[in-house]
Amino acid sequence: MSDHGTPTITPGRQWVLLILGGIVTVFVVAAAVWVVSMPWPASTPEVSPAGRPAPAAPPAAVPVAAPTASLAPGTPKPASCEEIYSPAMVGAFADQVLNPAWTTEPAADVRDGADDPELLAIINASEHLSCRWVSAAGASGSGVSTNVVWVTAEQTAAVDARLRALGMECYEELEGLRCITETSTDTDNFGQSHFLRGGIWLATVWVNAGPDGYTHDMVGTIWAGA
Template identity: 65%
Template structure:
């Protein structure tokens, strides 16, 4: 059989192949760099959290307000303590005077018409007028304080339920609800009288004082002619 000769590559051909290989390599490298540097879409996983839109904050809740009294037409609205008593009652207290100066001083030892903290909280947080009969010389063992308080229907329910919880004797009188309590401690006669009618609360507490018919006089004065 005839023998085959081994093919030979000339030097010129070798250089051509090397140049072509170099061009291909450069092309591949540039293509890879181009692909790596392409911009990623916004939803590409793995982006920094700081590059994502921050969630919007939920609006703050609206504050809850307590119900306020809406004074109906015809409801008594005295603007001063002088308007809640008859002339006869003003003369019946003897040595006690209405709202002596010391009772208006900061830190004065005075009351608002009730001893129970829950009832006092309703009085002080509501529109009210407080009138105090006391010694002009300062705190003593005798006195009366009354608050005329304007209540919402919800507050009226709160007060009447609290009076029942405290065990005060309550009954219907003069078109409203009257509640009473009285006790004697250490020689002191201490009591309370409460009257609720038409969104108005007359809250009274007393110590060794209080002419007969005191609450009736206020009712007849405020609701005169009704």
């Protein structure tokens, strides 16, 4: 029977094994360093059923409030036309009603508180109430239309200058500025009254209507207690 003793490793083979072992160790260490140091994503994207990453949802839109003109402290702010007249003035309009339904129809024949394009542009660009005393049955040859307009100091100055340029009679009254114009014919009486005070413009036009003291009543009601 042959003798199978421990195999003998020659010096040449021992160096070869040492070199191979060193090379393998270097590769193992380098691979470990690469795995540890490589950048990783913060989170893994959700995978859609088709196998592709689902797109991230866009951020929710933040609503932006429309800018509004700030009112000076103490500026009256009636919320409706009913709040600008006294009960006595409401009773004085015997055959006319305030803002009947037909006045809000698209083709309604209604007027604003001015007939000048520059003044109308300021009314339309500003917060305002439209208050119309007219026939309940529809457009007729008489009525009173007032716009309560909240205006800035710059707009107030522009309205003042425009009223004077139009040749209206302007004077101080009731702690504000009053400008009026009136025309009479054989059949009709029509005119305008404008009152500016503390950030409010009362712009009124009338045709064959309008109780005495109409503007004074609005001023006394809007600035009641002032």
